[in-house]
Amino acid sequence: MQTALLIDIHKPYQTPQVIPPAKWEFTEDMPQGPPEVTPHGNVFWVPQFSAQVSCGLFGIADDHIEKYQSLDSRFIKNKASTFFFTAASNSMEPLIMEGDVLIVDRSVEVISGRVAVICLDGEMLCKRIVYRGGHVLLRSENPDYTDLLITEGMDLVVFGVVTSIAREII
DSSP, X not given: OOOEEEOXXXXXXXXXXXXXXXXXXXXXXXXXXXXXXXXXXXXXXXXXXXXXXXXSSOOXXXXXXXXXXXXXXXXXXXXXXXXXXEOOSSTTTTTSOTTOEEEEETTXXXXXXXXXXXXXXXXXXXXXXXXXXXXXXXXXXXXXXOOEEOOTTOOEEEEEEEEEEXXXXX
């Protein structure tokens, strides 16, 4: 069941109230999206503000909602060929951190320089694929790891290209 949390910004120390959809109310001053952006199924539309956020001090000049955006449609271009993996080591840091969710699309063309999930001799890995001089190198972002040259005796299967990363920051 979908619910909403109501948090009084003037009393942030209070426990949020859980409100079921039947009791959701909208007032005149609340932005409302068109019917196609309301929650349906397991897809949730989240408002995207038109302001860009400066990571320095201040910089917010505009605070109105530009549009509503589904995270599914933003990050999943081909549902049938998209899979999630969880990063399990530090070899791709600082780009990919341990625990990050990798969004992998099998329909995206594997070209030199792209990060991909691969299976090398039965082990699933996440590496940058580099084609150089007729050879394939698997490269980690972390400089503590050396490139791995793929040789004739190795069994390499590219599962798919990492198109996005999801990371929790709290």
